[in-house]
Amino acid sequence: MDKTARLKKFAFPKKEKLKSKKLIEQLFAEGKSITVFPLKLIYLPIVFDDDVQFKTMVVAPKKNFKSAVKRNRVKRLLREAYRLNKPYIFNNIEGNFALAILYIGKEMPDYHLVELKTKGLLEQFVKKYNHE
C-alpha cells in the first residue's frame, strides 16, 4: 500500500456528507436505527446519483446543548470518530446507505469515549447488515 492510498482512506470530503434536505427528511421518516448510548445511528439504503457509497451527517441536538460552541465541539468529535473508523464499514458492507449519527447524551464527552462508542456502533451496524 503506497502513501497516497493510505492517506485517502481517512478523508471525509464534501461529497460524503449528507446535505440534501429531501434525503434527510426521507432518512428520518423511513430509516432504521441502532443505539449504543450515548450515540444513535439512523440508516437507510439509498442509491446516490454521484456514485458515492455512503453519505453521513452528524447531529448534536440544540435541546441538550444550548451553546453553539458546545454543539460544534460535539459534532466535531463525532465527525472525527466517524472519519477515522469508517474503513471498517467500507470493507464489510456492499450496499449504499445514508447515515445519521446522533449524540443523545446530555454531558459533554471526551474524544476517547466517543471513539469507543462509535466503534461499537459501527460493529452493530455491520453485524445487523450481514444478518439481514
Add this chain to the structure above:
RNA sequence: CAGGCAGGCUACCUUAUCGCCCCGAUAGCUUUCGGGGAGGAAAGUCCGGACACCAUAGUGCGGCAUAGCGGGUAACACCCGUCAUUUAUUCCAGUUUUUAUUGGAGUAGAACGGACAAGUGCAACAGAAAGCAAGUACAGUUCGGCUGUAGUGAAAUCAGGUAAACUCUAUGCGGUGAAACGCCAUGUAAACCAGUGUCCCGAUACCUAUUGGGAGAGGGUAGCACGCCCGAGCUGGAGGGUAGGCGGUUCGAGUUUUUGAGCAAUCAAAAAUCUAGAUAAAUGAUAAGGACCCGCCAUUGGCGGUUACAAAAUCCGGCUUAUGGCCUGCCAUAAAA
C-alpha cells in the same frame, strides 16, 4: 498587604500525525504545490444607518421616540464639552460646650434635566377641609358661613407640589427585512371543475390586431382614511411540480502609521495595505512538551488543574450583558513592625 472608582492593553505557544472550507497555479476527473481561514464581545437583537423591494415614500388622524445649552457624526436613544441640581471628600471662614450646622473654594463622580400662567387626575401622617362639600375657637362685620387671627401641615382657596400621572409644547420617525431582492432549472401547467368578471366610444387596419379616451370585478400600497399604482382576470376545489443552483456576498462611513487642527468627541491630508466567505453551515481532532494563571501542601519547592466568556451567517456605528490575565491614575487607609 487586601479594597473602591475610572481608564487602557491582551485573548496561550511549539512540534508531530490524521483531516475540513475558500482562492491561485498546475494538471486533466481528482492529483500535486503555494496562500488564507471566528470575536472583543462574533452574543443579546436594544437603538441608529447603508442596501433591496413596495409610488423617487405623498397628505391627515393615530402611534412611537427624544428633551438644559453647545459641538461631533451617514445617523442615533451614542459620544465629547459645559451649566444648573445633587452625592462623596478636602481646605478656609462663621455659629456652637459638643454632636452638629451655614457660606465660599477645590477635587472626584454620577442619576436626573421642556411645560403644573390650558385642562384632568393624584397626595402617607396631621388636619374640619388638600376642592364641590362641609367647618373648631376667638374677634371684626356693610349680618353675606363675608373678613381676619389661632390651630394642622412642605402647602389652606391660591400663579403650592407632582408630568419615571394623563396631558400640552418642540423636534424627529413611511413599511417590510438577505428567508429582502434579481436570474436560471423543474412541471400534460397559459391545462380541468365551480362561482364571479371580461364593458363602451373613436382612429388605423379589415374580421382580428394595434392605439387613444372613458368605465372597470379584483389586487397592491403590512394601523385607519384619503390619494396613488396595477388591472383582465380573481376566488375556491381537485390534482401535480420544486423545495436546487448562481448572483446579491464581501474594497468598506475598511485597516495601519505619520503629520496637522481641536480642551475633547472628532475631522483633514499623506503613505502603506487587502484581512473568513461557510450554507444540515468549514476554520478541527489526538498526542507530547513548555509558558501564564488558579487551588492545595506549604514558601528553594512539590502535587493537581489548565486557560475564562463565547463562535461569523448582507455589511457598518453604538448600547447592554458574559468573562481569564496584565498595566496605569485617583481615593481611602485597618492591623502589625
